[in-house]
Amino acid sequence: MDIDKGKSLNTLLQNISGTTITGPSDVLIQNLILDSRRVSAGSLFVALRGTQTDGHQFIDTAVNSGASAILCEELPANINPEVTYITVKDSAEAMGLIASEFYGNPSKRLTLVGVTGTNGKTSVATFLFQLFRGLGYRCGLLSTVQNQVEDEVIPSTHTTPDSIALNQLLALMLEKGCSHVFMEVSSHAVAQHRITGLQFAGGIFTNITHDHLDFHKTFDNYIKAKKGFFDQLPKSAFALVNVDDRRGSVMVQNTKAKIETYSLQTMASFKGKIISDTLTGMHMEINMHEVWFRVIGRFNAYNLLSVFGAAVLLGEDPEIVLTVLSALKSPPGRFEQFHSADNIVGIVDYAHTPDALENVLQTITHLRHGNEKVITVVGCGGNRDAEKRPKMAEIACKYSNRVILTSDNPRYEDPTDILDQMRKGVPPLDYKKTTVIEDRKEAIFRAYEEASPEDIILIAGKGHENYQEIKGVKHHFDDKEVLGQAFLEYPKN
Structure with a gap:
């Protein structure tokens, strides 16, 4: 992650269409900043239109603090001839692409798997993190509970960080020798382009029920946001969906990824059956293998099925995966x-x-x-x-x-x-x-x-x-x- 010398603005903008540049384009960018109070010489300040504040109000503050460039959707009334202004249709979308480029596109050099849905995201991402560490890989975790690089815990403030923080974390994980990263992908993250510019090896859909209507306004918008994650997956990725959820098939209607399924109720790529469930553990059959797990509950049966499926789709041996999974515990605060x-x-x-x-x-x-x-x-x-x-x-x-x-x-x-x-x-x-x-x-x-x-x-x-x-x-x-x-x-x- 050698960004000490900065990146040229021309390089950062190479994958962004529809830009209008006002001022010199041969600018060296030392850091990407969302908060105008943290701007210094060499900063590219990104003016985002948020739910609470509009970053465009702070462009002048950023310029006065020494910003070298401004990314915005609308030019300010006062133009400083020594500052470069990049005007785009959507600052958040452009920021995702710029952040990926600035940090060396870390997601392309990692096996990155995203988990989305209303419930189960944290459990599935955490189980995957624990499983692949148990399989001998160095791993990173991005979740509601915490972000983690191997044993190092980094406090989490959002289910999915902003695209700058996210790429910075992925670059750190790569620098620390991680090969696999598992992350929750919230509906907010998709709608606000926080995952734009990332390359996923796979995506998992858990389920969807009413939530976050304060942000999305309608349930239809919420569904579209979740579906947007799968729309973005490349052809090389897998899309693993819970077909027992009636909207599972909707999620992958327009995906380019290879579609795989899991279920407790019907035929699927990864089929499970609960044999017994008690306060001490759960006995399941998964793809003809009987396994006893330390976690309990029907909802965890779905979580375990999705984790097993993802691991197999990533090339792991099914029997070894189930052996390691059987020893895992639930994440903090989950049953x-x-x-x-x-x-x-x-x-x-x-x-x-x-x-x-x-x-x-x-x-x-x-x-x-x-x-x-x-x-x-x-x-x-x-x-x-x-x-x-x-x-x-x-x-x-x-x-x-x-x-x-x-x-x-x-x-x-x-x-x-x-x-x-x-x-x-x-x-x-x-x-x-x-x-x-x-x-x-x-x-x-x-x-x-x-x-x-x-x-x-x-x-x-x-x-x-x-x-x-x-x-x-x-x-x-x-x-x-x-x-x-x-x-x-x-x-x-």
Whole structure:
């Protein structure tokens, strides 16, 4: 990754059509910058039109800070003759191509696999990362939970970073000797061109349900964004889709990639069957091989099938793949189990969509073997799709003996308003078994106080997150820590 001497602007623009250059083009670019406050001499400042701010407002600031070039969609009123202005139709799309070129097109020298869908992205990407490390490869991971280069953890702020940060991470992974990288591809990333310019060896589709309508506005737009990932795959790549999801075939309608399928219900390239499923593990048959896995639940059966399929499509031996997969554990905050001294089971899961919550609760229902109560603690995030709030409460009531509605990440919304919207989904017959406790710690403690030995407490919505976001401030809060405190402070004798 030798970019210390910079890259010429002409080189960076060679794959971009429809550009208008104002000023000298023989400029040496030392860095790519999105934040005008970080601009220095030799910077190419990219003016993006974001959901919150428009980078075009900060062009003059970037110029005054020494920017050598500006990438924009509209020229500013004041033109500095010593600065080069590149006008394009879409700054985000151009930035993806420029960032790839600036960092030496790292994705073309890596085996890069992307995972998209509403639920399961983190688990599938993490399982692939763990699997290929177990197979002896040096690997990188780009996920909601964390970005990782072998054992080095790099904190994650977005499911998919912006194209500059993304190419920088891929270049670092290449420099560290990685051969394979597995990454989550969010619908935002596709719509905002964060993956433009990357070359994927394969793409995986998990499933799709209502989510992120605050951003995409309609479910159709959300589907199109997910499908856009597969539209971009090259002929050399594979497109592995869950055909049990009725939109699986839609995802690959226009892909150039080789289409492969996985299923628990019908004929597919990679066919699975659950033989038994308990709190201690899952026994499955995959392509005529019987395997016992440490992870549990039908949703994980799909995850494991997709990981197995991707590994085989990348040329790995099926039997060796299944052997390594059988030893893997779930990622943090994904159906993560904890047991109290008095035999109460606590499960922390990231389920924050109606479909994900239903999958987790159906799994818990299936795993029950007696009269254990299921106590569900759940909330909904603020400044996100409000349509799912009553649905989340309705689903929690359907599968639980007790439901405690609580705060999640209210962000800039009033948590009381969010809880009022959730409460509208509680069926009248379930009013008595439903409690609203805004304070999340108090809600978790209450769940434990009401539990008896062998009962199951599900704490849903935040999973791996170790904060609560309130009015723009992230306050430390970890469901697992709080559950552990409850187990210790209120032991049942």
